Amino acid sequence: MSHQTVSRVLNNSPKVRPATRQLVLEAMERLRYRPNRAARALGSGRAGGITVVTADTVLYGYASLLQGVEEAARVQGLTVGIRVVKSDSADEIRETVEYLGDPSAGWVVVVAFDPAGTGVLRALPEVVPVVAATEAGGLAGVDRPMIYLDEREAAADATRHLLGLGHATVHHVAIPSEAPASARQSGWRDALLAAGAAVPEVVSAGWDARSAHEAGRRLAADPSVTAILCGNDDTALAVRRALYEAGRDVPGDVSIVGFDDVPGAAYWTPALTTVRMDFAALGRACVAAVVGGEFPALEAPRLIVRESTARVTTRRE
């Protein structure tokens, strides 16, 4: 029995008789043989693995996507590596791209939710097999497979929900990943326009709670704001805090809606009305796209109405 035959059963090539395959499999079991991943990668030129490039590992969306990638990769027998790019500085992008240039990095999944991610995606040489998880709509001028969750309709739903509750308009606090033409913003804006409501200026916040809190303070100071659509749940948390500090009740005085539906959102007080985003499924889809396995259906993001939104009241006690 030659090493080649063994190699063939490992890669389950069709050119091996079932009986022979069985024989090899038994021998492998008996000898407790485990193929060496490094040797495999070296010989074939490509690695049996995926590396995910991300700007963060703690934020819910990123962590959740990573979880999805890992899960899908594991069932396929693929290793998963992780590489964080903190910023979109030229140096950091260059280093990351060099790192990914090594064939043993394998397939690459870049989380292109932010400038760091998109920067890497743009700079990656043609030869590196990559798939990107992006904002809805993908990235203009990039010719790479891209997958996304399209939350445009859900954003519009959320806006209409608020309008339907009697709010004159809906304000929006954006997170860093949002472009002006992003699905969140355009869904929100279009719904406002369609309803003939005023389109307030977007307030921008960072990923950190502090800046979201600051954004919340600005809005809380304006008595005309009664409904806020927040870029994500973390933002909503800080905005709600700012509202509380200003003495404005949620949802009594102001209604808020988040994005993501973090695991605890249903347990907030008040429970948060938010848009559920299935980042883990997005991660699994990325793996399928890059290695070509079963492609899971991506459930569209949808609004989950809970307690943080309410009919506007004209109470003046």
Added chain:
Amino acid sequence: MSHQTVSRVLNNSPKVRPATRQLVLEAMERLRYRPNRAARALGSGRAGGITVVTADTVLYGYASLLQGVEEAARVQGLTVGIRVVKSDSADEIRETVEYLGDPSAGWVVVVAFDPAGTGVLRALPEVVPVVAATEAGGLAGVDRPMIYLDEREAAADATRHLLGLGHATVHHVAIPSEAPASARQSGWRDALLAAGAAVPEVVSAGWDARSAHEAGRRLAADPSVTAILCGNDDTALAVRRALYEAGRDVPGDVSIVGFDDVPGAAYWTPALTTVRMDFAALGRACVAAVVGGEFPALEAPRLIVRESTARVTTRRE
């Protein structure tokens, strides 16, 4: 110039003249040469990387630790892989151990906060170089390097803080990772004992918000509980919700304390009094322990008093 000399400068062996090294370095730059990681791993038998074994990637403690590992690994030029073990089922542990048996897995960091992690740690063959992030005190009967954050004193502090506020005793909701003799529980119990307070039965909860909520409901139903030390911040969130549903105000009627200090904790309403745990530093320390770099000082967990704890009132309006 032989390939061997190049290999030597790559591994910065001392046996190469500075002038020669410089020459090689320049040539590498000119040729845009990048060493192939797979070939390196194959030739040397060991991989230049770390793989993190963890039961979860989304929960704050785990995600944060992973972030710390990645950061430290990246500055050392090490790759980082990730492998999740969802449960401590025999099959899953065996598969994970087999996976780690491959030399190209490199050094291993196992997050042994739970049965899955400790199971892998116990089953790992002697030859696999590993370091474990564990509960305070380490694991009995395991002869492996272990690093931990010792929150015993902080747990005692939190308990004393609550007692000092006039609460007769402090209840405790435990998370899955806690052993009865864990630092959290023994710190809490000892402080109670030292103060001559009753030691209530521990209420156990899972990682999920639902079970924490259920635990909270049980406590909320008992009018004698006025102070609760929660196993982590996520638990505290759900417990606080249960209290709210039962019509009990926080901190007016019941004071709660969490563990971890998740990024948003300061922005809760009321802001959460909690114990800050620096999981990222723990992750960095694991890398240092396993590859032998700069060992960062581990800051001891400490109580951060905010708004969710207050003096017990005897108001009966």
Added chain:
DNA sequence: CGGGTGAATGTGACCGGTCACATTCGGCGT
């Protein structure tokens, strides 16, 4: 029953480094 044919298996080189060892170099003592 020989020849032809496609499927199954074997052969040796090769991936890009590292390792153990051989060789050459450079400076020193005499």
Added chain:
DNA sequence: ACGCCGAATGTGACCGGTCACATTCACCCG
């Protein structure tokens, strides 16, 4: 100027698979 010795460099095998190609096998047909 010679020889010596340790330091610097070069040589070839090897890690454990994969690849391209050669060979053998089994079976069918005339």
